[in-house]
Amino acid sequence: MTVNDGIDVVRNWILSRHPERARIGPDEDLVRTRLVDSLSFVELVYVIENATGAEIDFDTIDLKDFQSLSAIQRAFFTTA
Amino acid sequence: MRGHPGVNDSRDRFQHVLDRLSTKAVDDYYNPYRLLEWPDSLPDDMWWMSPELTTTHGTAVAAGLSEAQLRALSKYESLNFYSLNVHGIRDLLIEVTRRIHTSGYEEPSRFFHHFIGEENEHMWFFAEFCLRYGGRIYRQQPAGERAAPQRKETESLLVFVRILVFEELVDHFNSLMARDTRLHDTVRAINRIHHQDESRHIAFGRELVGLLFEDVRRTADEGELDAVAAYVRRYMTYSFESLYNPRVYRDAGLDDPLGVRRKLLDSPERAELERSVFHRTRTYLERTGLLR
Ligand SMILES: [Fe+2]
Numbered sequence: 001m002t003v004n005d006g007i008d009v010v011r012n013w014i015l016s017r018h019p020e021r022a023r024i025g026p027d028e029d030l031v032r033t034r035l036v037d038s039l040s041f042v043e044l045v046y047v048i049e050n051a052t053g054a055e056i057d058f059d060t061i062d063l064k065d066f067q068s069l070s071a072i073q074r075a076f077f078t079t080a
Numbered sequence: 081m082r083g084h085p086g087v088n089d090s091r092d093r094f095q096h097v098l099d100r101l102s103t104k105a106v107d108d109y110y111n112p113y114r115l116l117e118w119p120d121s122l123p124d125d126m127w128w129m130s131p132e133l134t135t136t137h138g139t140a141v142a143a144g145l146s147e148a149q150l151r152a153l154s155k156y157e158s159l160n161f162y163s164l165n166v167h168g169i170r171d172l173l174i175e176v177t178r179r180i181h182t183s184g185y186e187e188p189s190r191f192f193h194h195f196i197g198e199e200n201e202h203m204w205f206f207a208e209f210c211l212r213y214g215g216r217i218y219r220q221q222p223a224g225e226r227a228a229p230q231r232k233e234t235e236s237l238l239v240f241v242r243i244l245v246f247e248e249l250v251d252h253f254n255s256l257m258a259r260d261t262r263l264h265d266t267v268r269a270i271n272r273i274h275h276q277d278e279s280r281h282i283a284f285g286r287e288l289v290g291l292l293f294e295d296v297r298r299t300a301d302e303g304e305l306d307a308v309a310a311y312v313r314r315y316m317t318y319s320f321e322s323l324y325n326p327r328v329y330r331d332a333g334l335d336d337p338l339g340v341r342r343k344l345l346d347s348p349e350r351a352e353l354e355r356s357v358f359h360r361t362r363t364y365l366e367r368t369g370l371l372r
């Protein structure tokens with residue numbers, strides 16, 4: 001899986017829960033737009049874990065890393 | 081919780097319930113640090129949790145495992161269950177402590193003292209169990225930020241609904257495991273003691289949620305009531321799904337823990353377990369009109 005595929009999986013997961021949406025901008029705020037809320041956040045974390053194959057330490061999570069698709073891409077799908 | 085004409089009956093009723101539960105809390109008071117017996121270790125090859133209450137029970141996932149593997153899995157599931165208790169208690173203590181002896185909570189505050197004291201003790205014995213027999217407390221599964229702040233009445237209602245849903249979920253397991261003779265005495269004792277205290281907390285929580293909902297209902301429009309019901313429904317599902325912890329499946333040695341979790345969440349057995357866990361809670365919430 002390339003790094004780009006990973007973020008696609010995340011985007012598709014969000015879109016699948018929001019049939020009213022056709023696309024999500026890379027910098028769109030996922031919380032403010034309610035694409036992800038307090039109750040679906042845990043699923044988002046597991047979708048990212050599944051796509052990266054790496055466990056995320058829940059006690060050191062920084063919510064800023066989950067604020068937008070580009071933030072998620074930077075935090076979890078960039079290999080450098 | 082403020083006085084309104086026409087609600088004197090329910091306020092009288094609340095006073096009576098508070099009297100009864102506070103007296104009972106004093107009568108049933110015990111020293112948890114002395115009461116429980118803690119053997120150095122528990123046998124590994126036992127059921128740590130009633131098998132019917134484990135997330136894999138009756139599923140295709142369980143069909144591929146030996147009985148020894150299922151018993152091992154029940155150990156990690158029980159550790160997850162007690163870890164959920166630890167984290168749930170910390171969260172509810174924060175909320176109740178924030179409100180005790182503040183305006184609007186004059187009456188329930190006297191019961192809050194029992195509640196806070198008892199919950200601290202519950203958190204202690206659940207944590208002790210996890211650390212002593214499992215060497216770990218599972219981390220709290222992450223929750224995101226709450227988006228829009230609610231008006232104060234709705235916020236208070238939802239705080240106490242969340243506490244009630246959590247306590248009822250846990251109590252379903254406690255009350256069954258307290259009676260399950262397949263389980264070790266120490267496991268049964270913890271579940272029995274917790275069930276005893278929680279019967280008072282749940283009786284209290286139902287009365288308080290009923291009153292708070294009356295306040296909200298008087299001042300809310302249909303759209304807001306629908307939104308509350310939809311949120312509570314989703315919150316119940318969210319709480320239930322926290323029982324399906326991928327770290328548990330990993331520790332029990334299952335391949336693809338996230339895949340296992342997904343498979344279990346999508347299984348028909350999950351729907352049946354969720355229905356039975358929340359049967360009483362749903363009936364209560366429908367009767368009050370909160371779930372519609
Ligand atoms: Fe408790």
Ligand SMILES: [Fe+2]
Pocket residue numbers: 199247277278281
């Ligand atoms: Fe409680």
